[in-house]
Amino acid sequence: xxxxxxxxxxxxxxxxxxxxxxxxxxxxxxxxxxxxxxxxxxxxxxxxxxxxxxxxxxxxxxxxxxxxxxxxxxxxxxxxxxxxxxxxxxxxxxxxxxxxxxxxxxxxxxxxxxxxxxxxxxxxxxxxxxxxxxxxxxxxxxxxxxxxxxxxxxxxxxxxxxxxxxxxxxxxxxxxxxxxxxxxxxxxxxxxxxxxxxxxxxxxxxxxxxxxxxxxxxxxxxxxxxxxxxxxxxxxxxxxxxxxxxxxxxxxxxxxxxxxxxxxxxxxxxxxxxxxxxxxxxxxxxxxxxxxxxxxxxxxxxxxxxxxxxxxxxxxxxxxxxxxxxxxxxxxxxxxxxxxxxxxxxxxxxxxxxxxxxxxxxxxxxxxxxxxxx
Amino acid sequence: xxxxxxxxxxxxxxxxxxxxxxxxxxxxxxxxxxxxxxxxxxxxxxxxxxxxxxxxxxxxxxxxxxxxxxxxxxxxxxxxxxxxxxxxxxxxxxxxxxxxxxxxxxxxxxxxxxxxxxxxxxxxxxxxxxxxxxxxxxxxxxxxxxxxxxxxxxxxxxxxxxxxxxxxxxxxxxxxxxxxxxxxxxxxxxxxxxxxxxxxxxxxxxxxxxxxxxxxxxxxxxxxxxxxxxxxxxxxxxxxxxxxxxxxxxxxxxxxxxxxxxxxxxxxxxxxxxxxxxxxxxxxxxxxxxxxxxxxxxxxxxxxxxxxxxxxxxxxxxxxxxxxxxxxxx
Numbered sequence: 001x002x003x004x005x006x007x008x009x010x011x012x013x014x015x016x017x018x019x020x021x022x023x024x025x026x027x028x029x030x031x032x033x034x035x036x037x038x039x040x041x042x043x044x045x046x047x048x049x050x051x052x053x054x055x056x057x058x059x060x061x062x063x064x065x066x067x068x069x070x071x072x073x074x075x076x077x078x079x080x081x082x083x084x085x086x087x088x089x090x091x092x093x094x095x096x097x098x099x100x101x102x103x104x105x106x107x108x109x110x111x112x113x114x115x116x117x118x119x120x121x122x123x124x125x126x127x128x129x130x131x132x133x134x135x136x137x138x139x140x141x142x143x144x145x146x147x148x149x150x151x152x153x154x155x156x157x158x159x160x161x162x163x164x165x166x167x168x169x170x171x172x173x174x175x176x177x178x179x180x181x182x183x184x185x186x187x188x189x190x191x192x193x194x195x196x197x198x199x200x201x202x203x204x205x206x207x208x209x210x211x212x213x214x215x216x217x218x219x220x221x222x223x224x225x226x227x228x229x230x231x232x233x234x235x236x237x238x239x240x241x242x243x244x245x246x247x248x249x250x251x252x253x254x255x256x257x258x259x260x261x262x263x264x265x266x267x268x269x270x271x272x273x274x275x276x277x278x279x280x281x282x283x284x285x286x287x288x289x290x291x292x293x294x295x296x297x298x299x300x301x302x303x304x305x306x307x308x309x310x311x312x313x314x315x316x317x318x319x320x321x322x323x324x325x326x327x328x329x330x331x332x333x334x335x336x337x338x339x340x341x342x343x344x345x346x347x348x349x350x351x352x353x354x355x356x357x358x359x360x361x362x363x364x365x366x367x368x369x370x371x372x373x374x
Numbered sequence: 375x376x377x378x379x380x381x382x383x384x385x386x387x388x389x390x391x392x393x394x395x396x397x398x399x400x401x402x403x404x405x406x407x408x409x410x411x412x413x414x415x416x417x418x419x420x421x422x423x424x425x426x427x428x429x430x431x432x433x434x435x436x437x438x439x440x441x442x443x444x445x446x447x448x449x450x451x452x453x454x455x456x457x458x459x460x461x462x463x464x465x466x467x468x469x470x471x472x473x474x475x476x477x478x479x480x481x482x483x484x485x486x487x488x489x490x491x492x493x494x495x496x497x498x499x500x501x502x503x504x505x506x507x508x509x510x511x512x513x514x515x516x517x518x519x520x521x522x523x524x525x526x527x528x529x530x531x532x533x534x535x536x537x538x539x540x541x542x543x544x545x546x547x548x549x550x551x552x553x554x555x556x557x558x559x560x561x562x563x564x565x566x567x568x569x570x571x572x573x574x575x576x577x578x579x580x581x582x583x584x585x586x587x588x589x590x591x592x593x594x595x596x597x598x599x600x601x602x603x604x605x606x607x608x609x610x611x612x613x614x615x616x617x618x619x620x621x622x623x624x625x626x627x628x629x630x631x632x633x634x635x636x637x638x639x640x641x642x643x644x645x646x647x648x649x650x651x652x653x654x655x656x657x658x659x660x661x662x663x664x665x666x667x668x669x670x671x672x673x674x675x676x677x678x679x680x681x682x683x684x685x686x687x688x689x690x691x692x693x694x695x696x697x698x699x700x701x702x703x704x
Contacts, residue, residue, distance in 0.1 A: 098502065157689075162697075166446065166502060167642050167689055174629055175682025181675035291506060304500055336521060339514030346507035347493070354497040 036301050036308075039352075040316040043299070047323045055330045068206045071326065079322035080210035081106070081269035085289055086296035086314040087214075087221055088265030091258045093297050094238045096306030097158060097165035099259060102266045102293055104176025105150045106286025109267035110274030111180040113143035114189040117196050132193045140271065147267020148260055150176065155256035173290070180282035190279040200276030210272050214315075217265065222311055234258065238306030295342065296321055298349055392639030392647075392692065396654040399637075403661045411668045417544040423660040425546060428553040429454065429608040429615065429624070430659070433631040434638070434652040435560045436604025439597050441635050442564070444577040444644025445501035447598065449490065450605040451627035452512035453483055455620065457609025459516045462524035462619025465531070472530040480606050486512070487602020491595035501598075509628070516621030523620035526613055534614040549611040556607065557653055564649040573597060577644030633685050634659050641692055658684070 032038060051058045051071070061070035085102050092099045116139035117132045132139070150172060157168035191197075202209040225231030236244040237251055245251045269289070274280040298304060299320050300313025321342070328338050351357050408415035424431075433450045440447045457479045464475045490508050494501050526532075538545035564570040572593040575583040584590045608627075613619060636642060637658050638651025662680050 161690065161693055163689055163693055164642060167636075167685075170629065170632065171682050171686045171689065174633065174685060175679050178675040178678030178682065181673070182679065186673055186675060291510070294503070294506070298503070304503055334518070336514060336517030339510045340518060341514075343507040343510035343514060346503065346510070350499050350503055350507070351493075351497060354499055356497045 036310055037313055037316065040300050040313050040320065044316055044320050044323065047320060047327060051323070051327055051330070055327075063206065066206060067203045071330075073208065075322050075326050076319065077208040077210055078326075079318050080208070080214050081272050081286075082289065082292055082296060082321060083214045083315050083318040084217060084265045084269040084272070085293035086300070086318045087217060087311060088262030089290075089293040089297050090300070090302055090309050090311055090314040091221075091234060092165070092262045093294070093302055093304060094234050094306060094309035095255055095258050096238050096241065097255065097258065098294065098304075099154060099169045099262045100166060100290045100294075101150065101154060101169040101172035101176055102262070102269075102290035103286040103288060104173050104180070105147050105263050105266040106270035106273060106289055107177050107180045107280075107282045107284075108150060109143040109147040109270035110280040110285050111183055111189065111282045112146045113139050113196070113271055114191050114274050114280035115183060116142060117191055117193050118189070130192065130194045132196070136193070136195055143271060144264065144267050147263045147270065150267075151260035151263025152256070154263065155259035158259060159252040159255040177282060184280070184282050186282075188279055188281045191274070192278075196275050197278060198275070200272045200274070210276075213268065213272065217268065218311065218315065221261075225311065230254075235307055235309065238309070292318075292321055295346055298346065298353075303353060304350075390648075392688075392695075393651050393654065395691075396637055396639050396651065396658060400654055400658050400661060403658065403665065407661065407665050407668065414664075414668060417542060419664065421541075421544045421546050421550070423657060423664060424550045424553070425615075426663075427656050427660040428547070428549040429611040430627065430630055430634065431553045431653060431656045432556050432604050432608040432611060433627060434634040434656050435557055435649065436601035436608075437628075437631045437635050438560070438638075438640055438647070438649050438652045439564065439573055440501070440601050441632070441640050441642060442577045442644055442647060443573050443594065443597050444580065445494065445594075445597070446505065446632070446642075447487075447490075447601045448502065448505040448628050449486075449508035449512055450601060450608070450631055451624045451629075452509045452516070453486055453602055453605035454609040454612055454627055455516050455623040455625075456486075456512040457483055457606040458613040458616070458619040458623050459519050459524070459621060460619070461531075461610060461613050462526050463519055465526060465528045466524060472528050476610060479610060480603060483606020483609070484599045484603040487605070488595050488599035490602070491598030494598065495591050495594040513621065519621075521621065523618045523622075526617045526619065531614060531617065535617050547614070549614050552607070552611060556604070557649070560652075561649045569593060569596065574645055577646070579645075630659060630681070633681050636688050636692075637684055639688075641696070642689070643696075 048058075055071070058071050061068055061073065063069070085106075089099060089102065116134045117136060154169050154172060157163045157171070158165050161168075198209055199213070200210060204212055225234070233244070233249050233254055236247070236249055237254055241251055266286075266289075270286060273285055294304075296317035297309075297314045299317035300310055300315070301317075302309040302313060324341065324345075325338055328341065329335060404415065404420075413419070433454065437447060437450060460482060461475055461479050464470045464478060465472065470478075486508065490504050493499055493504050534548050537548055539548065539551065564573065572583065572588045572590070575586065575588055576590055576593060580590060608624075612623060616623065634655035635647075635652055636655070638647070638653070638655030640647025640651055659681065662684075663677055666674070666676050666680075
């Protein structure tokens, strides 16, 4: 919608769809309908409505052992790693890039953390306690360090060498999992250290701790994008990289930062996943997470062509995906349907974003209108 | 001295350069294998390379056209799996004649690709996202048919699986012959037909191709239909090889195919490269796998790491070459 022509087309379309939209009384409604977040939010609301009607007690929340339980909590909790990955991916896509190494980074950071922590039940001063191989803080720092290194690698290839983003990140996608397997010798590393589990399955103030992590990352990212010029610069790079560079934006550093940020989010998601399943599986952890993240970003309304982006939209997109999965499981459809539905949703969303479809629809409407007049 | 410089620059600028590097790399790899392991350089080991990778060669051929036109097709691995699944189902649940099954599978693959091509061209969607959705769709359809592996016991398929064509003292499977024939046909199409020239022109610059009056839309739909057809054919070869249909077959094959095409010297930005590069790329990948299998102490994940490293080297070299040639900026 950054294109004035697009806005014009959208405006005309809206009038064609809703002939009364021009009246002042409904201008608020018009603004609401035109809002970038309207479609993703409406899709989520529709899904939730479907759940409300088909799944008994969907919105029920109960408090057990001081923890809040319920389907809604469950969905948001399970969507936490995806929300993180989608936040990172949003910035990458906003610069016209793509990062398909997210899953590999998830595997890498989870593996590093799990290997360093390991852990067993031991005696400390004669009292049984959980003992980790290396102090957990160090392990977490090193795991995040590995993720940042992955991001720096991607950033280097894209920003300074000028490789196409999909190719540059393809390299890490292929090799990353191999490296993670090399660290663990192909074994699944199990963790026996209680404090580590808090990241992925702990509760704080009655809510899953993972949600606080996502909230913190979201807030920090949102503040960076809104309160500093960073958001504007990223948007400028996405709309026209050459113009942005000529206008004095340090394009290369910006693109480098975006990839590092995306990998950091993926690394955190990796910690969350490995802590939640109490082990690290270098071969399967975060499998296809990059695709879900891209899907979440697209669903949220950020165009794959770069430019304008919305962080809230991506979070909503991630929630849509998780709600969809939950719904499919609960209604009793075979889980295999999930992939088919997801792919159809991608096709529909992409088509709805395409300018060609808009002009096609416009032409159809115009023809019908002129037919009526005659 | 000066003459040497000019000659070396001439060699670097020659369109054959990247392809030659790959062939050289292949010879070095084979030489290393031959030096380290007695029996590595036997004819049958080389034939086995082809037998094990016949399906990959066929996908890489389809992928070459897509990449030459500046696009990418991530759906080929899933379409391959779907083809094995459809073939197995049609044979054993519907009891159709195997030749009819083969025809249906190939037609479905081509139609799947053509559908994606139409979306990409007529709605100006990015090839990456459309084929990604196609990948999901095809895998999902596999699991909808069945989540279990379906064994194929049809006599024709079993015959294709078991028969050995003796040749120069070794033997190859019928799949190898089909794959090599596909490659030969593709080389002819790419380098000796108007369609092939259109593919290169679109990869070079789509707008110019359009302005030159080339049928860009038709060519793009045909390119993706061809890739889908190749993926379905590869699926048939794979089901000859494995004698089963399974939704988990050939996971990540699209990445191997892309890697093979890139290593074979085709530029990922499109418009530059040779179809024959697909063969050398696939053989390099196969040789690495064989070397790792011969070594015995190296684990399978080394394959991934080495392929990743090779991809890196080739992408960087390509990039530096294009900067050197003053083409930069892409």
